[in-house]
Amino acid sequence: MTGVLPGVAPMAVPAGAFLVVATLLFAIGLAGALLKRNALSIFLSIELMMNAVNLLFLTYARMRGDLAGQMIVFFVIAVAAAEAAVGLAIFVALFRAHRTVDVDKIALLKW
Amino acid sequence: MPALTGQLVVFGFASFVAIAFALLMVVQKTPVRSVLSLVVTFFGLSVLAILLAAPFIAALQIFVYAGAILVLFLFVIMLLNLKEEAADKDDRPVQRTLGLLVALGLGGLLAGATLRAPVPPRGSPVGGPIPMPDEIPALGRLLFSNYLLAFEVLSLLLLVAAVGALLLSKRRFE
Numbered sequence A: 001m002t003g004v005l006p007g008v009a010p011m012a013v014p015a016g017a018f019l020v021v022a023t024l025l026f027a028i029g030l031a032g033a034l035l036k037r038n039a040l041s042i043f044l045s046i047e048l049m050m051n052a053v054n055l056l057f058l059t060y061a062r063m064r065g066d067l068a069g070q071m072i073v074f075f076v077i078a079v080a081a082a083e084a085a086v087g088l089a090i091f092v093a094l095f096r097a098h099r100t101v102d103v104d105k106i107a108l109l110k111w
Numbered sequence B: 001m002p003a004l005t006g007q008l009v010v011f012g013f014a015s016f017v018a019i020a021f022a023l024l025m026v027v028q029k030t031p032v033r034s035v036l037s038l039v040v041t042f043f044g045l046s047v048l049a050i051l052l053a054a055p056f057i058a059a060l061q062i063f064v065y066a067g068a069i070l071v072l073f074l075f076v077i078m079l080l081n082l083k084e085e086a087a088d089k090d091d092r093p094v095q096r097t098l099g100l101l102v103a104l105g106l107g108g109l110l111a112g113a114t115l116r117a118p119v120p121p122r123g124s125p126v127g128g129p130i131p132m133p134d135e136i137p138a139l140g141r142l143l144f145s146n147y148l149l150a151f152e153v154l155s156l157l158l159l160v161a162a163v164g165a166l167l168l169s170k171r172r173f174e
Helices: A015-035 A039-064 A068-098 B002-027 B031-051 B055-080 B093-116 B132-143 B148-168
Strands: none
Touching: A015 A039, A015 B002, A015 B031, A015 B093, A039 A068, A039 B002, A039 B031, A039 B055, A068 B055, A068 B132, A068 B148, B002 B031, B031 B055, B055 B132
Protein backbone atom coordinates (compact mmCIF):
# COMPACT_ATOMS: atom_id res chain seq x y z
CA MET A 1 0.00 0.00 0.00
CA THR A 2 2.06 2.96 -1.15
CA GLY A 3 -0.94 5.16 -1.81
CA VAL A 4 0.16 6.48 -5.18
CA LEU A 5 -2.63 8.04 -7.20
CA PRO A 6 -3.30 5.76 -10.15
CA GLY A 7 -2.78 7.56 -13.44
CA VAL A 8 -3.88 11.09 -12.71
CA ALA A 9 -3.92 13.55 -15.60
CA PRO A 10 -1.29 16.30 -15.57
CA MET A 11 -2.40 19.36 -13.70
CA ALA A 12 -4.18 21.93 -15.84
CA VAL A 13 -3.72 24.62 -13.21
CA PRO A 14 -0.15 25.30 -12.05
CA ALA A 15 0.40 24.04 -8.53
CA GLY A 16 1.90 27.35 -7.49
CA ALA A 17 -1.50 29.00 -7.93
CA PHE A 18 -3.03 26.64 -5.37
CA LEU A 19 -0.16 27.34 -2.99
CA VAL A 20 -0.69 31.09 -3.33
CA VAL A 21 -4.44 30.77 -2.70
CA ALA A 22 -3.81 28.62 0.38
CA THR A 23 -1.26 31.08 1.74
CA LEU A 24 -3.58 34.03 1.12
CA LEU A 25 -6.40 32.28 2.98
CA PHE A 26 -4.03 31.49 5.85
CA ALA A 27 -2.96 35.13 6.07
CA ILE A 28 -6.60 36.29 6.04
CA GLY A 29 -7.42 33.83 8.83
CA LEU A 30 -4.43 35.01 10.82
CA ALA A 31 -5.51 38.63 10.41
CA GLY A 32 -8.98 37.69 11.63
CA ALA A 33 -7.61 35.81 14.63
CA LEU A 34 -5.42 38.78 15.58
CA LEU A 35 -7.91 41.58 14.94
CA LYS A 36 -11.20 40.16 16.21
CA ARG A 37 -12.31 40.44 19.83
CA ASN A 38 -15.30 38.14 19.84
CA ALA A 39 -14.09 34.69 20.87
CA LEU A 40 -16.40 33.01 18.37
CA SER A 41 -15.04 35.10 15.49
CA ILE A 42 -11.49 34.24 16.53
CA PHE A 43 -12.46 30.58 16.53
CA LEU A 44 -13.95 30.94 13.04
CA SER A 45 -10.72 32.52 11.80
CA ILE A 46 -8.78 29.59 13.20
CA GLU A 47 -11.06 27.23 11.28
CA LEU A 48 -10.26 29.19 8.12
CA MET A 49 -6.53 28.84 8.83
CA MET A 50 -6.93 25.08 9.25
CA ASN A 51 -8.72 24.87 5.92
CA ALA A 52 -5.96 26.83 4.22
CA VAL A 53 -3.46 24.29 5.53
CA ASN A 54 -5.73 21.50 4.29
CA LEU A 55 -5.64 23.01 0.82
CA LEU A 56 -1.85 23.09 1.02
CA PHE A 57 -1.79 19.38 1.97
CA LEU A 58 -4.09 18.52 -0.94
CA THR A 59 -1.89 20.47 -3.35
CA TYR A 60 1.24 18.68 -2.24
CA ALA A 61 -0.57 15.33 -2.40
CA ARG A 62 -1.49 16.13 -6.00
CA MET A 63 2.01 17.30 -6.87
CA ARG A 64 3.60 14.15 -5.48
CA GLY A 65 0.87 11.79 -6.64
CA ASP A 66 0.67 10.51 -3.06
CA LEU A 67 -2.54 9.83 -1.13
CA ALA A 68 -0.89 10.38 2.27
CA GLY A 69 -1.64 14.10 2.04
CA GLN A 70 -5.35 13.43 1.59
CA MET A 71 -5.22 11.05 4.55
CA ILE A 72 -3.77 13.78 6.75
CA VAL A 73 -6.54 16.15 5.64
CA PHE A 74 -9.07 13.52 6.68
CA PHE A 75 -7.56 13.39 10.17
CA VAL A 76 -7.34 17.18 10.40
CA ILE A 77 -11.05 17.50 9.58
CA ALA A 78 -12.00 14.92 12.20
CA VAL A 79 -9.85 16.55 14.88
CA ALA A 80 -11.29 19.94 13.91
CA ALA A 81 -14.78 18.58 14.53
CA ALA A 82 -13.78 17.42 18.02
CA GLU A 83 -12.04 20.71 18.69
CA ALA A 84 -15.06 22.73 17.59
CA ALA A 85 -17.38 20.77 19.90
CA VAL A 86 -15.16 21.23 22.96
CA GLY A 87 -14.29 24.85 22.13
CA LEU A 88 -17.89 25.88 21.67
CA ALA A 89 -18.84 24.12 24.91
CA ILE A 90 -16.13 26.16 26.66
CA PHE A 91 -17.57 29.35 25.18
CA VAL A 92 -21.05 28.41 26.42
CA ALA A 93 -19.69 27.81 29.93
CA LEU A 94 -17.72 31.06 29.74
CA PHE A 95 -20.79 32.98 28.69
CA ARG A 96 -22.75 31.50 31.59
CA ALA A 97 -20.12 32.67 34.04
CA HIS A 98 -19.31 36.11 32.62
CA ARG A 99 -22.19 37.03 30.28
CA THR A 100 -19.68 37.89 27.56
CA VAL A 101 -17.36 36.24 25.06
CA ASP A 102 -15.28 39.35 24.44
CA VAL A 103 -11.67 38.26 24.86
CA ASP A 104 -10.67 41.71 26.13
CA LYS A 105 -13.02 41.38 29.09
CA ILE A 106 -12.12 37.80 29.91
CA ALA A 107 -8.71 38.21 31.51
CA LEU A 108 -8.93 35.75 34.39
CA LEU A 109 -5.53 34.17 33.73
CA LYS A 110 -3.86 37.27 32.40
CA TRP A 111 -2.23 39.05 35.32
CA MET B 1 -7.21 22.21 -25.12
CA PRO B 2 -10.74 23.25 -24.05
CA ALA B 3 -10.77 20.98 -20.98
CA LEU B 4 -7.64 22.53 -19.55
CA THR B 5 -8.81 26.11 -19.98
CA GLY B 6 -12.15 25.10 -18.45
CA GLN B 7 -10.29 23.92 -15.37
CA LEU B 8 -8.45 27.23 -15.26
CA VAL B 9 -11.75 29.13 -15.35
CA VAL B 10 -13.21 26.97 -12.58
CA PHE B 11 -10.05 27.42 -10.52
CA GLY B 12 -10.11 31.19 -10.96
CA PHE B 13 -13.77 31.47 -10.03
CA ALA B 14 -13.57 29.14 -7.01
CA SER B 15 -10.44 30.73 -5.60
CA PHE B 16 -11.85 34.23 -6.12
CA VAL B 17 -15.04 33.27 -4.28
CA ALA B 18 -13.09 31.61 -1.47
CA ILE B 19 -10.76 34.56 -0.93
CA ALA B 20 -13.46 37.22 -1.32
CA PHE B 21 -15.76 35.59 1.22
CA ALA B 22 -12.87 34.93 3.59
CA LEU B 23 -12.12 38.66 3.52
CA LEU B 24 -15.81 39.35 4.03
CA MET B 25 -15.77 37.04 7.07
CA VAL B 26 -12.99 39.05 8.69
CA VAL B 27 -14.62 42.38 7.90
CA GLN B 28 -18.11 41.46 9.13
CA LYS B 29 -19.10 42.67 12.57
CA THR B 30 -22.00 40.29 13.11
CA PRO B 31 -20.94 36.73 13.98
CA VAL B 32 -23.85 35.16 12.08
CA ARG B 33 -22.78 36.87 8.86
CA SER B 34 -19.20 35.77 9.48
CA VAL B 35 -20.33 32.16 9.72
CA LEU B 36 -22.41 32.37 6.55
CA SER B 37 -19.49 33.93 4.64
CA LEU B 38 -17.27 31.12 5.85
CA VAL B 39 -19.80 28.59 4.49
CA VAL B 40 -19.38 30.09 1.01
CA THR B 41 -15.60 30.02 1.43
CA PHE B 42 -15.77 26.32 2.27
CA PHE B 43 -17.80 25.62 -0.85
CA GLY B 44 -15.10 27.34 -2.91
CA LEU B 45 -12.44 25.31 -1.12
CA SER B 46 -14.29 22.09 -1.86
CA VAL B 47 -14.34 22.97 -5.57
CA LEU B 48 -10.58 23.48 -5.33
CA ALA B 49 -10.30 20.04 -3.69
CA ILE B 50 -12.13 18.47 -6.63
CA LEU B 51 -9.66 20.17 -9.00
CA LEU B 52 -6.89 18.57 -6.96
CA ALA B 53 -8.32 15.07 -7.59
CA ALA B 54 -9.64 14.73 -4.03
CA PRO B 55 -13.41 14.21 -4.41
CA PHE B 56 -13.69 12.41 -1.06
CA ILE B 57 -12.11 15.29 0.81
CA ALA B 58 -14.33 17.73 -1.11
CA ALA B 59 -17.47 15.88 0.03
CA LEU B 60 -16.11 15.64 3.58
CA GLN B 61 -15.44 19.37 3.58
CA ILE B 62 -19.07 20.12 2.80
CA PHE B 63 -20.56 17.47 5.09
CA VAL B 64 -18.38 18.06 8.12
CA TYR B 65 -17.35 21.70 7.86
CA ALA B 66 -20.25 23.44 6.17
CA GLY B 67 -22.82 20.93 7.40
CA ALA B 68 -21.81 20.15 10.96
CA ILE B 69 -19.20 22.48 12.42
CA LEU B 70 -20.60 25.74 11.09
CA VAL B 71 -24.15 24.75 12.02
CA LEU B 72 -22.80 24.13 15.53
CA PHE B 73 -21.38 27.65 15.44
CA LEU B 74 -24.75 29.04 14.38
CA PHE B 75 -26.50 27.18 17.19
CA VAL B 76 -24.08 28.51 19.78
CA ILE B 77 -24.39 32.06 18.44
CA MET B 78 -28.16 31.82 18.71
CA LEU B 79 -27.86 30.26 22.17
CA LEU B 80 -25.66 33.07 23.42
CA ASN B 81 -27.79 35.67 21.62
CA LEU B 82 -24.72 37.53 20.39
CA LYS B 83 -25.43 40.87 18.81
CA GLU B 84 -22.94 43.02 16.99
CA GLU B 85 -19.45 43.01 18.28
CA ALA B 86 -19.08 45.75 20.84
CA ALA B 87 -18.60 48.85 18.76
CA ASP B 88 -15.10 50.16 18.39
CA LYS B 89 -15.48 52.86 20.97
CA ASP B 90 -12.39 51.74 22.84
CA ASP B 91 -10.58 51.04 19.62
CA ARG B 92 -6.91 50.25 19.96
CA PRO B 93 -5.19 51.42 16.78
CA VAL B 94 -1.77 50.16 17.85
CA GLN B 95 -3.01 46.61 18.30
CA ARG B 96 -4.96 46.82 15.05
CA THR B 97 -2.05 47.99 12.90
CA LEU B 98 0.35 45.58 14.58
CA GLY B 99 -2.02 42.69 13.92
CA LEU B 100 -2.40 43.66 10.26
CA LEU B 101 1.36 44.05 9.89
CA VAL B 102 2.02 40.63 11.43
CA ALA B 103 -0.60 38.97 9.22
CA LEU B 104 0.71 40.59 6.04
CA GLY B 105 4.33 39.90 6.94
CA LEU B 106 3.76 36.25 7.78
CA GLY B 107 1.56 35.83 4.71
CA GLY B 108 4.26 37.20 2.43
CA LEU B 109 6.95 35.16 4.13
CA LEU B 110 4.91 31.95 3.80
CA ALA B 111 4.05 32.68 0.15
CA GLY B 112 7.71 33.12 -0.65
CA ALA B 113 8.68 29.98 1.24
CA THR B 114 5.99 27.75 -0.30
CA LEU B 115 6.71 28.98 -3.81
CA ARG B 116 10.42 28.37 -3.37
CA ALA B 117 10.21 24.99 -1.61
CA PRO B 118 11.33 22.12 -3.84
CA VAL B 119 8.88 19.24 -4.13
CA PRO B 120 10.35 16.15 -5.75
CA PRO B 121 7.66 14.37 -7.78
CA ARG B 122 6.91 10.84 -6.72
CA GLY B 123 5.04 8.06 -8.46
CA SER B 124 3.96 8.71 -12.02
CA PRO B 125 1.34 11.46 -12.22
CA VAL B 126 0.96 11.17 -15.98
CA GLY B 127 -1.47 9.85 -18.55
CA GLY B 128 -5.21 9.20 -18.64
CA PRO B 129 -8.07 11.20 -17.16
CA ILE B 130 -8.60 11.46 -13.41
CA PRO B 131 -9.94 8.07 -12.22
CA MET B 132 -12.59 9.26 -9.78
CA PRO B 133 -14.13 5.88 -8.79
CA ASP B 134 -10.76 4.18 -8.25
CA GLU B 135 -9.35 6.65 -5.87
CA ILE B 136 -11.78 6.45 -2.97
CA PRO B 137 -11.31 2.68 -2.50
CA ALA B 138 -7.56 3.33 -2.45
CA LEU B 139 -8.08 5.89 0.32
CA GLY B 140 -10.21 3.41 2.26
CA ARG B 141 -7.63 0.66 1.99
CA LEU B 142 -4.93 3.09 3.12
CA LEU B 143 -7.09 4.17 6.06
CA PHE B 144 -7.56 0.61 7.28
CA SER B 145 -4.00 -0.57 6.73
CA ASN B 146 -1.33 2.07 7.27
CA TYR B 147 -3.43 4.44 9.33
CA LEU B 148 -5.46 1.93 11.33
CA LEU B 149 -4.06 2.91 14.72
CA ALA B 150 -4.56 6.62 14.01
CA PHE B 151 -8.12 5.88 12.91
CA GLU B 152 -8.93 4.02 16.14
CA VAL B 153 -7.33 6.72 18.29
CA LEU B 154 -9.40 9.24 16.36
CA SER B 155 -12.62 7.46 17.19
CA LEU B 156 -11.64 7.50 20.88
CA LEU B 157 -10.86 11.23 20.58
CA LEU B 158 -14.29 11.94 19.13
CA LEU B 159 -15.94 10.03 21.97
CA VAL B 160 -13.93 11.92 24.58
CA ALA B 161 -14.74 15.22 22.86
CA ALA B 162 -18.45 14.44 22.83
CA VAL B 163 -18.47 13.53 26.53
CA GLY B 164 -16.31 16.54 27.36
CA ALA B 165 -18.55 18.93 25.47
CA LEU B 166 -21.59 17.57 27.31
CA LEU B 167 -19.87 17.92 30.66
CA LEU B 168 -18.58 21.43 29.96
CA SER B 169 -21.92 22.78 28.84
CA LYS B 170 -23.81 21.33 31.79
CA ARG B 171 -25.35 23.89 34.04
CA ARG B 172 -23.33 23.01 37.12
CA PHE B 173 -20.50 20.64 37.97
CA GLU B 174 -21.19 18.09 40.67
